[in-house]
Amino acid sequence: MTNRPGPDGFEQLEAQLGGALSRAADAVRPDDRLPHIRAAVSPTRRRPGSWWAPIAAAAAVAAIVVGAWIGLRPGAAPPLIPGIASTTAPVSPAPNTAPSTGRTGSATSAPTATVPVALPVYYLAPPGSSGGRLGLVRVFVPGQLPADATVAQKADAALAAAMTVPADNPNRFVAAWPAEVTAHYVALPAPEVGVSLSGPGVKGLTEQAQRLAVQALVWTVTAAVQQATAPVAVTVASGGPIFETVGTNVFKRPAAQQVFEEVAPIWVDSPYAGQAFAGGKAVVVTGLACVQEANVTWELRQGGSVVRQGHTMASSGCPQQGSWSVDLGTLAGGRYEFRATEVSMKDGSVDFANVVPFTVG
Amino acid sequence: MVMGTLSMADPGLADPGSGAPLPGAMRRPWEAAALRASDDALTDLYAAHWVGLVRLGALLLRDGSRAEEVVQDAFVAAYPRLARLREEGTALAYLRRSVVNGCRSGFRRHGVEERYLTFVRGSADAPGRKSGDSAETTALRRRDDAALLEAVHRLPQRQREVVVLRYYSDLSERQIADALDISPGSVKAHAHRALTTLRSTLGDAS
Numbered sequence: 001m002t003n004r005p006g007p008d009g010f011e012q013l014e015a016q017l018g019g020a021l022s023r024a025a026d027a028v029r030p031d032d033r034l035p036h037i038r039a040a041v042s043p044t045r046r047r048p049g050s051w052w053a054p055i056a057a058a059a060a061v062a063a064i065v066v067g068a069w070i071g072l073r074p075g076a077a078p079p080l081i082p083g084i085a086s087t088t089a090p091v092s093p094a095p096n097t098a099p100s101t102g103r104t105g106s107a108t109s110a111p112t113a114t115v116p117v118a119l120p121v122y123y124l125a126p127p128g129s130s131g132g133r134l135g136l137v138r139v140f141v142p143g144q145l146p147a148d149a150t151v152a153q154k155a156d157a158a159l160a161a162a163m164t165v166p167a168d169n170p171n172r173f174v175a176a177w178p179a180e181v182t183a184h185y186v187a188l189p190a191p192e193v194g195v196s197l198s199g200p201g202v203k204g205l206t207e208q209a210q211r212l213a214v215q216a217l218v219w220t221v222t223a224a225v226q227q228a229t230a231p232v233a234v235t236v237a238s239g240g241p242i243f244e245t246v247g248t249n250v251f252k253r254p255a256a257q258q259v260f261e262e263v264a265p266i267w268v269d270s271p272y273a274g275q276a277f278a279g280g281k282a283v284v285v286t287g288l289a290c291v292q293e294a295n296v297t298w299e300l301r302q303g304g305s306v307v308r309q310g311h312t313m314a315s316s317g318c319p320q321q322g323s324w325s326v327d328l329g330t331l332a333g334g335r336y337e338f339r340a341t342e343v344s345m346k347d348g349s350v351d352f353a354n355v356v357p358f359t360v361g
Numbered sequence: 362m363v364m365g366t367l368s369m370a371d372p373g374l375a376d377p378g379s380g381a382p383l384p385g386a387m388r389r390p391w392e393a394a395a396l397r398a399s400d401d402a403l404t405d406l407y408a409a410h411w412v413g414l415v416r417l418g419a420l421l422l423r424d425g426s427r428a429e430e431v432v433q434d435a436f437v438a439a440y441p442r443l444a445r446l447r448e449e450g451t452a453l454a455y456l457r458r459s460v461v462n463g464c465r466s467g468f469r470r471h472g473v474e475e476r477y478l479t480f481v482r483g484s485a486d487a488p489g490r491k492s493g494d495s496a497e498t499t500a501l502r503r504r505d506d507a508a509l510l511e512a513v514h515r516l517p518q519r520q521r522e523v524v525v526l527r528y529y530s531d532l533s534e535r536q537i538a539d540a541l542d543i544s545p546g547s548v549k550a551h552a553h554r555a556l557t558t559l560r561s562t563l564g565d566a567s
Contacts, residue, residue, distance in 0.1 A: 010556045014528060017513070017559075020506040021529035025416035028425050033433045034407050040433075041403070041440040281426065 035115050035147075114144040118272070119154065121161040122219040123173040124212050125264045128341065128350040134208055135264030136216055137171065137354065138288075140272050151225050155185030158224040159195065162217055169273050170337070170355045176201050176213035185221060186233070192250070194233045195221050201243045210243035215262055218251045228253060260319040265291045265342040265352040267321075272356070279361035283328040287354070288321040289314040291342040296324050301337040333361025398444035406443060406452050407436065414460050420525045421464040423514060428464070435459035457530070458540045461522060512562045513555075520555035523548055 118140040125137040141161045163183050165173045186194030195217055218232045231250045241247040268287040277283055289296050294317035300308040314322030342352040418428030435456050446452035513524055526537045534545040
């Protein structure tokens with residue numbers, strides 16, 4: 001292929017190289033990632049300053065999750081995010097959003113083009129043992145949103161997902177909200193954002209669980225609007241407090257150095273629960289951890305049996321969240337469960353476990 | 362905080378991806394113009410070079426998915442200066458250098474080499490194995506291709522990069538030197554060593 005003279009005596013080899021590399025390259029059919037690049041460089045992420053940095057990181061991971069999803073499931077539509085009516089139908093306008101933009105549709109308007117998204121949603125995870133603690137787990141929920149979805153639509157979709165514990169998730173997230181209670185984003189004068197609950201949370205949670213259940217909504221909505229430090233006003237439309245011990249108020253995420261007080265020890269960003277990998281593709285598990293000595297213990301299980309196990313180090317130890325990854329390589333087809341755990345330094349018991357099921361082939 | 366007054370449509374919270382105003386005074390007129398220029402440059406450069414750069418990355422990494430991530434990162438990182446780079450005519454060279462650097466760190470970081478070697482020995486999604494040709498001559502050529510590609514990827518990293526940039530991207534020594542941030546003389550030396558090694562390897566194998 002090359003028309004440049006190479007070193008003497010290599011003409012035949014050079015011709016072979018050009019042909020072999022060209023044929024190998026021609027066989028590569030890249031997916032379209034322009035929407036993900038656009039999302040990654042959206043204006044709110046270009047501004048100087050640091051308040052959005054954690055959200056930018058989350059969005060970058062989300063883009064990877066979406067990209068991986070698209071790459072691994074060609075031709076298939078992502079599952080729906082709770083609250084999003086259909087993959088092509090317009091999103092129903094949420095209360096208190098901005099209809100004047102003309103982006104929200106009605107039941108009779110033309111279908112709106114949708115794009116795959118993976119919204120960061122926060123759930124309240126129980127401890128793995130009596131010595132552990134409750135904490136928030138970030139889950140990237142895949143789904144479809146209109147290509148021109150507004151901030152309000154994104155926030156409503158994320159809040160809808162946060163209100164319902166995923167039924168097929170093995171992590172036994174705490175169900176803090178009755179099925180009939182909904183949450184909607186409310187636009188407030190900057191820098192505040194609002195969340196309007198249709199009713200209070202479930203009764204009988206511990207005080208800590210009540211507080212963190214509200215914080216799960218705070219983390220979720222601030223991630224959706226990409227304003228990590230925004231104060232969030234939470235109101236209950238039916239009146240009364242949010243929980244027995246938590247009244248309506250303005251809440252915030254903790255300062256960076258206090259984040260460890262709210263987050264669960266281990267997050268798994270990819271794969272998401274139920275993700276299907278094509279056969280022959282390497283499976284790489286990634287996440288964040290705030291664990292002792294930055295040590296993440298993991299197991300890969302199949303049919304209840306441990307087929308592989310190991311340890312990996314996060315990039316930093318608690319009180320900071322460090323990133324970690326485990327390259328599982330190419331796996332044989334089947335159903336798997338990846339289990340990342342924090343093991344007690346005292347007695348070796350499991351203080352926390354984050355379990356993600358996925359399939360290959 | 363006054364909870365009783367919930368604004369219906371705060372323009373400060375308009376969709377950041379829609380080109381609508383950002384909160385407060387965060388968007389100045391000149392910033393808006395610059396962003397539009399960058400968006401235009403992104404659209405054009407993506408259309409012109411996305412596929413080629415991913416293929417370059419796939420040849421360096423032997424992992425198409427990872428190559429997409431690397432090239433996506435390159436576009437994202439270059440975004441603020443894409444308009445200027447396009448104006449200067451240096452956008453492709455800049456992106457190519459980012460991709461080569463990204464592949465280099467990606468190759469180290471993710472154990473791609475191991476997966477690549479596994480793949481070259483028989484994985485169904487190996488580059489060069491998707492075209493679906495079935496003639497006997499094509500099968501023989503594929504076998505030869507696989508042997509040659511495996512030999513290329515056993516080369517030292519710098520030699521491998523020179524070979525791919527020279528014989529796939531068809532770059533001059535000067536362009537390769539620019540992409541790899543080395544001298545043209547080094548490019549020539551790496552190319553010669555690579556070809557010598559490949560000829561020896563393939564000769565030994567046959």
